[in-house]
Amino acid sequence: MSKVDVTIIRDLSESKKRVMANVVQHIEQRDNKKRVWRWQYSVISVFFTACIVLFFYTQLQLDNKLLLSSNDLPILDEDEMSTMLNAYNPQSEQSRNELFQTMIEMDAYYAYALSKGIDINHKLEDKERLMSKQNLEDDHFKKNLANLEMSVDEYFEKYIEPFNIKGSARNELLKDYQKRYENSFPLHAYLGVKKEAMDYLTAKYVDRISYLKKKYQFSLDPKDAYMSGTKYKTGYVVAIEGDRFLVVSGEVKDLIGYLSNEEIINQKENGIWYPLHEVKEKIIVGNMVSVTYSMQERLGKYGFVANLDEIKIEK
Amino acid sequence: MKLLEINELEKIMEQHTERLIRLAFYYVRDLQCAEDIVQDVFIKFYDHQQNYEERGELRAYLSKLVTNKSKDYLRSWTYRKIQVQQKIFAKQAVIRRDMLVQQDEQALIENAILALPLKQREVLIYFYFEELPVAEIAELLSIPESTVKTRLRRGRELLKPKLQHIEWEVLLHE
Numbered sequence: 226m227s228k229v230d231v232t233i234i235r236d237l238s239e240s241k242k243r244v245m246a247n248v249v250q251h252i253e254q255r256d257n258k259k260r261v262w263r264w265q266y267s268v269i270s271v272f273f274t275a276c277i278v279l280f281f282y283t284q285l286q287l288d289n290k291l292l293l294s295s296n297d298l299p300i301l302d303e304d305e306m307s308t309m310l311n312a313y314n315p316q317s318e319q320s321r322n323e324l325f326q327t328m329i330e331m332d333a334y335y336a337y338a339l340s341k342g343i344d345i346n347h348k349l350e351d352k353e354r355l356m357s358k359q360n361l362e363d364d365h366f367k368k369n370l371a372n373l374e375m376s377v378d379e380y381f382e383k384y385i386e387p388f389n390i391k392g393s394a395r396n397e398l399l400k401d402y403q404k405r406y407e408n409s410f411p412l413h414a415y416l417g418v419k420k421e422a423m424d425y426l427t428a429k430y431v432d433r434i435s436y437l438k439k440k441y442q443f444s445l446d447p448k449d450a451y452m453s454g455t456k457y458k459t460g461y462v463v464a465i466e467g468d469r470f471l472v473v474s475g476e477v478k479d480l481i482g483y484l485s486n487e488e489i490i491n492q493k494e495n496g497i498w499y500p501l502h503e504v505k506e507k508i509i510v511g512n513m514v515s516v517t518y519s520m521q522e523r524l525g526k527y528g529f530v531a532n533l534d535e536i537k538i539e540k
Numbered sequence: 541m542k543l544l545e546i547n548e549l550e551k552i553m554e555q556h557t558e559r560l561i562r563l564a565f566y567y568v569r570d571l572q573c574a575e576d577i578v579q580d581v582f583i584k585f586y587d588h589q590q591n592y593e594e595r596g597e598l599r600a601y602l603s604k605l606v607t608n609k610s611k612d613y614l615r616s617w618t619y620r621k622i623q624v625q626q627k628i629f630a631k632q633a634v635i636r637r638d639m640l641v642q643q644d645e646q647a648l649i650e651n652a653i654l655a656l657p658l659k660q661r662e663v664l665i666y667f668y669f670e671e672l673p674v675a676e677i678a679e680l681l682s683i684p685e686s687t688v689k690t691r692l693r694r695g696r697e698l699l700k701p702k703l704q705h706i707e708w709e710v711l712l713h714e
Contacts, residue, residue: 232647234565234574237558244561244575245553248582249546320616456579521572 243456250457297339298387300332300426301433305384306441312369312380323450325443329434331391333422338394340425343401345394355392356385398422406468410530412522413468413500420502447519448534455519455534458497462512463489469498469530470508472516481510490528498524499533513539549586556599557582560606566665567610569654577613581605603670604680607662614658652702653695660695663688 299305306328315321338345351357361367361377370380398418403409409417427434427445438445448455460474464486471486475493490496499518508514514536521531544552557578564574585592585605592601653664666677674692678685 233571234562237561240561240571240575241553241557244557244579244582245550247579248553248586249550251579251583252546252549252586315616317612320612323616523572 247456251455254457298335298390300336301329301430301437303437303440305387306437308373308375308380308384310441311373312366312375312384314369319450321441322444325437325441326445326447326450329426329445330419330423331388331395333426334395334398334418335391336429337422337425338398341398341401343394343397345390345397347390349386349389349393353393353396354389356389358385361385395422409468410498410522410524412520412530412532413498416500416520416532417468417502420500455517456521456531457515457517459515459539460495460513462508462510462514463496465501465508465510468501470501470504471496471498472514478511487525487528490525494527496527497521497529497531499531499536503533504536508536508538515539544586544589549582552598553582556602560602563603563665563670564606564610566654566661566669567607567658568613573613574610577606577609581609600676600680607680611658649699649703652699655702656695656698660691660698663691664695664699667692 306325309324309328310321313324315324335345346353358377358381361381367377370377395418398421399414402414402418402421406414406417434445437443444450458472458474460472461477461481462470463473463477463481464471471490473489473493473496475495477489477493480489480492484492486496497516497518499516516533516537517535518531518533521529524530560578560581561571561574564577565571568574568577581602585602592598650669653661653668656664662681663677666672666680667674672680674685674688678688681688
């Protein structure tokens with residue numbers, strides 16, 4: 226039996242309100258942005274020219290695989306990227322970007338964990354694998370592999386097992402993160418580790434990443450990948466603790482300090498916890514903020530945990 | 541056609557949103573994802589209004605958009621990644637065991653349908669929950685009517701052992 230419970234779709238009035246508000250806000254904000262962005266086309270064309278120069282420069286430097294040391298797995302590997310693309314054959318630009326972003330992300334965990342001196346297990350047990358051979362049991366996928374003249378076993382050994390090892394690097398990083406932020410929500414721990422690892426990789430391998438982006442016409446902006454599901458919220462910063470901050474909409478200023486966070490969320494029937502890392506120096510309790518966010522997960526009856534895409538301090 | 545204003549879009553959303561979220565949920569089995577799918581569908585609908593020919597079939601048109609988007613999602617890397625994510629987070633999550641005890645029979649039936657493979661699941665959803673006739677399901681999913689009937693029959697067969705203790709009239713009449 227599935228672990229899903231359908232009783233959560235009995236009353237969809239709150240979901241409906243959220244979806245309707247997000248759609249209207251998305252269309253209105255986008256229309257406003259369009260007016261502001263037109264002058265920037267010329268800047269973008271200069272940027273692309275710079276990319277083309279960078280492309281020829283980096284091509285001269287990328288004959289060999291990028292190995293972090295002689296025994297390690299390759300990262301940012303063209304062969305892996307082109308095989309994965311052919312094997313999964315994503316149809317839309319969004320899906321292609323998403324595949325690219327996932328591969329870069331996994332490489333980031335691996336490179337970052339090694340840089341921190343974390344010992345990574347290269348011989349995994351079944352239970353430690355993020356993806357098993359069963360995950361590849363898909364007729365469409367097998368057909369793509371056949372076109373590459375590759376069996377599922379070969380593909381698994383050459384590409385998925387390294388992916389699993391990089392996944393185990395992420396698990397080690399998560400453990401390390403949770404030592405620093407003991408009460409972190411799983412989504413925030415994941416986002417925190419991802420940010421640290423991606424900051425490391427994008428700073429250290431900027432040329433290689435630019436080259437791959439250019440060669441495959443990929444984007445590293447999460448908004449260009451599939452299902453960004455952008456949402457909006459305006460409210461007050463009610464609490465800042467550990468690696469997160471809480472935003473609640475409505476008249477809450479007088480309640481801060483008098484009621485607990487949970488009591489405020491329940492009284493106002495809303496409240497979202499966002500990751501703090503990007504905005505630690507910018508916000509204080511009591512600020513009114515407008516937030517663009519994604520990836521939300523429910524926490525209790527009225528609360529959510531979410532990713533933070535953008536924040537604007539209103540006052 | 542005349543392009544919609546936002547307030548007209550709001551009227552359409554007022555009418556269809558809950559049904560579409562439910563439909564997306566039956567595919568992706570996750571409420572947040574279902575909300576995201578419906579949100580994206582309405583934005584796409586607003587942006588590409590010229591693709592919709594107004595013939596009083598808006599309900600079917602939106603359903604088709606949601607169905608396609610849900611299937612895209614199930615094939616996507618996000619879905620594979622979320623499955624991987626859930627594997628990691630499963631160790632940390634608190635399991636709400638009391639939930640199962642509180643389920644009513646209708647919920648048990650729907651949960652059993654949600655656990656079916658996609659091919660059987662979608663035709664059962666359209667037939668019993670959306671109450672569409674076989675011909676319309678065939679058109680919506682772009683498959684022959686005979687395939688719809690075969691999948692309905694196979695779906696009911698798969699449900700029977702799971703719902704032995706429940707008197708769901710659909711299975712009683714089999």
